[in-house]
Each structure stands twice: as C-alpha cells, then as structure tokens.
Amino acid sequence: MKYRLLLLLASLSFAFQSTAQEGIPVYFDYLSDNYYLVYPSMAGISEGGKIRATARMQWFDVDDAPNLQTINANFRIGESNSGVGVIIFNDANGYHSQTGVKVTYAHHLKLGGDGRNLNQLSFGLSPTYLQSSLDESEFRSDVLDDAISGIKLSEGYFNVDLGFSYNLMEFYAHVAVTNLLGSERSLYRYGKGNDQIPVIDNLRRYLFSVGYVFGKQEWQLEPSVLFQMSEFTKEKTIDLNAKVYKDVDFGRIWGGLSYRRSFEGGQFATADSFGEQRLQLITPIVGANVGNFMVSYNYSYQSGDIRFDSGGFHQITLGYDFGQKERRYDCYCPSAQ
Numbered sequence: 001m002k003y004r005l006l007l008l009l010a011s012l013s014f015a016f017q018s019t020a021q022e023g024i025p026v027y028f029d030y031l032s033d034n035y036y037l038v039y040p041s042m043a044g045i046s047e048g049g050k051i052r053a054t055a056r057m058q059w060f061d062v063d064d065a066p067n068l069q070t071i072n073a074n075f076r077i078g079e080s081n082s083g084v085g086v087i088i089f090n091d092a093n094g095y096h097s098q099t100g101v102k103v104t105y106a107h108h109l110k111l112g113g114d115g116r117n118l119n120q121l122s123f124g125l126s127p128t129y130l131q132s133s134l135d136e137s138e139f140r141s142d143v144l145d146d147a148i149s150g151i152k153l154s155e156g157y158f159n160v161d162l163g164f165s166y167n168l169m170e171f172y173a174h175v176a177v178t179n180l181l182g183s184e185r186s187l188y189r190y191g192k193g194n195d196q197i198p199v200i201d202n203l204r205r206y207l208f209s210v211g212y213v214f215g216k217q218e219w220q221l222e223p224s225v226l227f228q229m230s231e232f233t234k235e236k237t238i239d240l241n242a243k244v245y246k247d248v249d250f251g252r253i254w255g256g257l258s259y260r261r262s263f264e265g266g267q268f269a270t271a272d273s274f275g276e277q278r279l280q281l282i283t284p285i286v287g288a289n290v291g292n293f294m295v296s297y298n299y300s301y302q303s304g305d306i307r308f309d310s311g312g313f314h315q316i317t318l319g320y321d322f323g324q325k326e327r328r329y330d331c332y333c334p335s336a337q
Contacts, residue, residue, distance in 0.1 A: 044083010
C-alpha cells in the first residue's frame with residue numbers, strides 16, 4: 001500500500017514535469033509577462049528588452065524538495081525585425097538535477113496595416129545545452145543490482161526548441177515544440193549493460209496558447225488557455241487563466257487565477273475502496289509594474305484526496321524592462337509593448 005501511494009503521489013505531483021526532465025518545467029511564471037520562457041518566438045517582441053528572474057520552491061518542510069531557478073533576457077536588435085535572448089536555469093528534484101542554457105534567435109514579420117496596428121507573425125529557434133546529474137552515491141542494496149551505479153553521474157545533451165507566435169492587436173496565439181531532437185539520455189543507462197532497460201529518446205513536448213485582452217481604459221481583463229502534451233507518454237494538461245489589470249498613478253497592478261488539470265489520472269487504493277485522481281492545481285497570482293520594474297508572486301495549491309504534503313508551491317518573479325518608449329501600438333497588448 002505504501003509504495004502504491006508513493007507512486008501515485010509522484011505521478012500527480014510532477015505530471016508533465018517528471019516526464020520531460022530535459023529542459024525547463026512549465027509552471028505558471030509565464031503569466032508574469034514571461035512568455036519568452038515558454039515560447040522562443042517571443043524573444044525581442046517588444047520595442048526594447050526584458051529581464052526576468054524566477055525562483056520556485058515546493059514543500060518547504062520536505063528535504064530535497066523540487067526547486068527551480070531561471071534568469072532570462074531578451075531584446076530586439078536595434079530597429080530590425082529580429083530579436084535575441086538567453087535563458088539560464090537550474091532545476092533540482094531529489095537525487096536528480098539539471099542546469100542548462102538556451103540561446104534564442106527570433107524574427108518578427110509585420111503582415112500589413114499602418115505602424116500603429118499590431119499584426120505580426122513571429123518565429124524563434126532556441127538551441128539548448130543541458131547538463132543532467134543523477135546522484136546514486138547514497139543508494140544502498142544488499143544484493144548486486146546493475147540498475148544502481150553507486151556514484152554521481154553526469155551527462156551533457158544538446159537539443160532545440162522551436163516556436164511560432166501570432167499577434168493581432170489584443171489577440172495572441174503561440175505554438176512551440178520543445179526537445180525537438182531525439183536524445184538517448186544515456187545517463188540513466190550508465191553501467192546497466194542489459195537490454196531490458198528502455199532507451200527513451202523522444203522527449204518532445206507540444207505547447208499551444210491563445211488569449212485576448214478586453215478593455216483599453218483603466219481596467220483590462222485577459223482570459224487565456226495553455227495546452228501541453230508529451231509525445232512519448234501522451235500525457236496532456238490544460239491551464240485555464242484569467243488576469244485583471246488596473247492602471248494606477250505609479251504604474252500598473254494586476255492579479256489573476258490559473259487552474260491546471262491533467263487529462264489522465266493515477267489509480268490508488270485505500271483500506272476499503274479504490275479511486276482515481278487527476279492532477280489539479282489552483283494558482284492565484286499577483287503582481288505590479290512600477291516604472292521599469294516588475295514583481296509578481298504566485299502560489300499553487302494541489303487539490304485532491306491524495307497529496308504528498310499539505311503545503312503548496314511558491315514562486316516569485318522579478319523583472320526589469322529597458323529601452324521601452326511610449327506605447328508603440330494602439331492596443332492594450334502587454335507582452336508586445
């Protein structure tokens with residue numbers, strides 16, 4: 001019973017993130033005007049540039065709990081239609097950890113209309129170098145087990161992310177394919193020496209977002225959806241989001257709510273019943289833009305009868321915008337201004 005519950009908790013708590021431990025897990029920091037972290041095509045989409053740093057921690061009272069740190073910068077190259085960006089990240093989860101860097105080139109193609117109307121198609125490419133580590137030095141077994149090396153293993157991988165975006169005034173849509181190339185991930189086969197351990201070389205993920213900003217005066221409302229799927233495992237989740245903006249004397253304040261649900265569930269058994277539970281995360285988010293600075297905080301709560309810990313997942317994002325002039329377009333489109 002104990003092991004069955006642990007298996008369920010692992011699958012629910014890390015759904016998606018655990019199946020795609022190559023690259024940056026998709027949490028909710030993209031809602032902090034940080035879509036570039038998910039979609040390469042958003043590099044340099046605004047007139048100037050943006051810097052964002054995030055830190056996420058799960059279950060403060062649990063040793064070696066999952067944690068993630070990212071820092072990224074992107075900007076448009078002069079007066080051209082091209083943008084560049086870079087992302088550096090560190091993701092740790094118990095005995096597993098990964099650090100990496102993504103370098104991005106994006107091109108933005110204006111599709112018509114006068115200069116004040118936003119009608120733009122963008123594409124971006126992000127070559128990625130990733131260093132994965134697996135610490136098996138503390139693993140113990142009374143009998144010889146060729147699945148355990150007993151040392152700390154480390155392996156480097158290359159991969160590529162590809163993204164497309166379309167912005168039409170207050171409307172936007174994004175598509176991305178992450179981990180486009182195959183990767184044998186030999187780290188998890190080190191010294192194993194048998195053919196019973198599968199080679200998983202397909203870690204591709206597909207992401208799609210669509211949203212619209214209503215209102216151009218003092219208040220704005222932005223509903224959006226993000227869908228993602230892992231090709232190898234066929235796991236799917238959907239985020240339903242809503243944000244509200246208010247312009248104030250010192251800048252802008254905003255808040256929102258996100259609901260994430262998986263399409264698949266994990267089965268579990270108790271002393272007197274069986275059940276199935278799907279991943280469900282409820283995430284409120286608040287933030288403010290003051291001058292060129294931005295700060296936001298979100299807290300994710302996992303609902304359901306079976307949970308690893310009663311605590312939630314905390315994440316903070318800090319940002320700085322530079323080279324921004326007056327509003328370039330006659331629309332309320334936060335990510336493109």
